[in-house]
Amino acid sequence: MTVHTGWTIPEEARGTAAALGNFDGVHRGHVHLLHTLHAARPDLPLAAVTFEPHPREFFRPQDPPLRLTLPDMRARYLAENGARHVFQLPFDHDFSWLSPENFIEEVLHRGLGVRHVACGPDFAFGHRRSGDVAFLERHLEPFGIGLTIVPPLADIGGPFSSSRVRRLLQAGYLERAEEELGRPWTIPGTVAHGDKRGRLLGFPTANIPLGSHIEPARGVYAATVRMPDGVIRKGVANIGRRPTINDGQESRLELHIFDFDGDLYGQRLEVSLHTMLREEQRFSGLDALKEQIARDAAVARQVLDGR
Structure with a gap:
């Protein structure tokens, strides 16, 4: 597995099927996303597109720390679940102002050269989170990029999420957090x-x-x-x-x-x-x-x- 800290990448890293998200914790819901994407496009190398720092850290640095995993452990867990490339995009001031159109054309298409992407139904991107899955459906096709929208993995308590794991840890329920993380x-x-x-x-x-x-x-x-x-x-x-x-x-x-x-x-x-x-x-x-x-x-x- 190779970590690329930006979207200027070598030619051999292009042409992937890439899952989109923050992947904090790489919990069972994230693993479900990766495995569903691989099942949809087993012919393409599996990758993950993520962001560093976490967008909330960038916009609200005064808040208490929230991370379940830091970049090195996140990359390891993604690799353990099949990712051959991790595209760790720098979330800075300029990136936060990218329009949804520019994120698709400049980052996904020209920069990373992805051929297929997958995300959950609530994925949002671009300046002020103005892009959503409906936007992806309309704007990926002209660039020849396929899309798989993956319903969230859920149990009786609802969808697996990083926020849910954080609440369990803060309440001292380590065994339940372990079940949701898968480790x-x-x-x-x-x-x-x-x-x-x-x-x-x-x-x-x-x-x-x-x-x-x-x-x-x-x-x-x-x-x-x-x-x-x-x-x-x-x-x-x-x-x-x-x-x-x-x-x-x-x-x-x-x-x-x-x-x-x-x-x-x-x-x-x-x-x-x-x-x-x-x-x-x-x-x-x-x-x-x-x-x-x-x-x-x-x-x-x-x-x-x-x-």
């Missing part, structure tokens, strides 16, 4: 230096900034982690502001890896959250906190051993 929700990041307080408590932790990831419910989670060498280890993670020690301002992910004692500073980990064990809470002191961490770790081991 555990994973936060990749580089281990940063902390205050070493976890080591003093007997539970050394790897500290990973959430960055642009959405903040799930604050609390303690049973977690697994993909180590730099690819090995999967078990652990217990905390996401929050550590009220017992008055840390205060910035939420962070702190991961204690079971049966591991090594230096991970500066290395990249991929932490998957599986089950929320309890909400964030304040304790009377460090001794009470240490006792609770030991209980959390024991419960996390039981949960993960049962998976």
Whole structure:
């Protein structure tokens, strides 16, 4: 799989069947879109057209982070579901002013040279989201570009969507979010230096900034982690502001890896959250906190051993 960060691409990347969307999370609905497109045009290489940053980040930078996946993980998940090319279009001021006509002619036709596209019925594009699927139907045909409109994949709760996964994570329903994603929700990041307080408590932790990831419910989670060498280890993670020690301002992910004692500073980990064990809470002191961490770790081991 190749990621193209723009619409000036090599000749061998042209002529694809491309799915259109933000693909945040690459959840089961997105996978359904990709597979339906491939079934419609199995003769063409499968691709995805997406945007970076997420349009909401561009228009409302003051809002809290919302991302389920950052570009590298999104591209990996798209590749795992058959995409041979990811066209990651820069969503900047100029791009936001593209008319729907120019998006079709300059980006899809001249730039990417796609031969077929697919999207959901609610896909909107162009300046002020003035283009819709009816516009695509009218304007793609003159350029010889086919179109497949894919009904959303749904269950009893309605269509699968990135917004629905975000709400589940913020409510602490990690198992349900995992069902909708088709995989555990994973936060990749580089281990940063902390205050070493976890080591003093007997539970050394790897500290990973959430960055642009959405903040799930604050609390303690049973977690697994993909180590730099690819090995999967078990652990217990905390996401929050550590009220017992008055840390205060910035939420962070702190991961204690079971049966591991090594230096991970500066290395990249991929932490998957599986089950929320309890909400964030304040304790009377460090001794009470240490006792609770030991209980959390024991419960996390039981949960993960049962998976």
